[in-house]
Amino acid sequence: MKNLVLLIGNDINNISAGQSWKDLLQDILTFCHIKDCVEIDDKKPFPLLYEEIFLTAIRKQKIREKDLKAFIASKTAEIRPNEIHHAIRALQPHDVLTTNYEFTLEGSTPMDNTSLIREKFYSIFRKYTMDNINYWHIHGDCLNPMSINLGFEHYGGQLQLMRNYVVTGTMYTNPEVPKLSLLRRMHNNQVxxxxxxxxxxxxxxxxxxxxxxxxxxxxxxxxTYRARQKFHHKNISVPNQLYYYIPEEYVLTSKFKLDLLKANDVNVVSLPGKNKLAYYKGIINRLSDIKHNTVADSNKKTVLYT
Known part of the structure; x- marks a missing residue:
């Protein structure tokens, strides 16, 4: 039986009835009192749109970022769980990584932070363990609003710490945090x-x-860095596989992204996706087969790139 590791994004929340992303953006503009000052346009990358919203608000209303992020945290905490959240827990994966800020995957708000260190802003170690499942909130969580990764500056700081952790090593004062880089530790078989x-x-x-x-x-x-290590630098062994699931109806229009994933050593798996609930149930069923080592050869045809 395999220990599953999952990386899950916000789309599973779209099965639940509730506020859309565009609704949330309008609520943020209203909260900041800048509804007539900032135009929501799909061409604006969201991290830069967030900077536009915050910088406009701070100049006009002297709003504090911690108040803005606390508001966003309260809105995302209103997301209600659905049967896919329950099905994921029923799989009993060993680790769940998520870009989501709320705790619908856990099923309830965790009482204890089980991270190696307590992070106020960034999320290198941010972990909650519930029912023997490790939940890693890699872009922050609602209990710590300033950790919510939204803006361009926050992405830059997160990436800086990630690169230090992988490539050059860390400077954390906690003696339990490894000082050696991940690359060096992998080379020494100390992960x-x-x-x-x-x-x-x-x-x-x-x-x-x-x-x-x-x-x-x-x-x-x-x-990209993982793929470079595997195929270019070859300083360490990278034996694991990454799988990206996508509705088959989006394959043609997403070819540009799938080509990039292929180049970065990611296997793409397509499944019928016209019905969102059925699509995610299909993924859950496939993961259950993988966990119990019962994946049939016929399933291999769903892998677009290997």
């Missing part, structure tokens, strides 16, 4: 999964519900 980043180099990861837009600079850097 203990202190961070969610370790899993990207050591465990098979199944990615779904995540659009992987190019604004996710931290994740694209991690994919």
């Amino acid at each position: 203990f999964h202190h961070s969610w980043i370790d899993l990207f180099f050591t465990k098979d990861i199944h990615i779904f519900g995540l659009s992987l837009d190019f604004v996710e600079t931290d994740l694209w850097w991690l994919l």
Whole structure:
């Protein structure tokens, strides 16, 4: 039986009835009193749109960022769980990485932070363990509003710490945090999964519900750096596999992104997706087969790129 590792994005929340992303953006503009000052346009990358919203608000209303992020945290905490959240827990994966801020995957708000260290802003070690499942909130969480990764500056800081952790080593004062870089520790066979980043180099990861837009600079850097280590530098062994799930109806229009995923050593799996609930149930069923080592050869045809 395999220990599953999952990376899950916000799309699973869209099965639940409630506020849309555009509704949330309008609520943010209203909260900041700048509804007539900022135009919501799909051509604006969201991390830069967030900077526009915050910088406009701070100049006009002297709003504090911690108040803005607390408001966003309260709105995302209103997301209601659905049967896919329950089905994911029923799979009993060993680790769940998520870009989501709320705790619908856990099923309830965790009482204890089980991270190696308590992070106020960034999320290299941010972990909650519930019912023997490790939940890694890689872009922050609602209990710590300032950790919510939204703006361009926050992405830059997160990426800086990620690169230090992987390439050059860390400077944390906690003696339990490894000082050596992940690359050096892997070379010495000393990987203990202190961070969610370790899993990207050591465990098979199944990615779904995540659009992987190019604004996710931290994740694209991690994919690229992993692939460079595997095929170019070859300083360490990178034996794990990454799988990205996508509705088959989006394959043609997403070819540009799938080509980039292929180049970065990511296997793409397509499943029928016209019905969102059925699509995610299909993924859950496939993951259950993988966990119990019962995946039939016929399932291999769903892999577009290997």
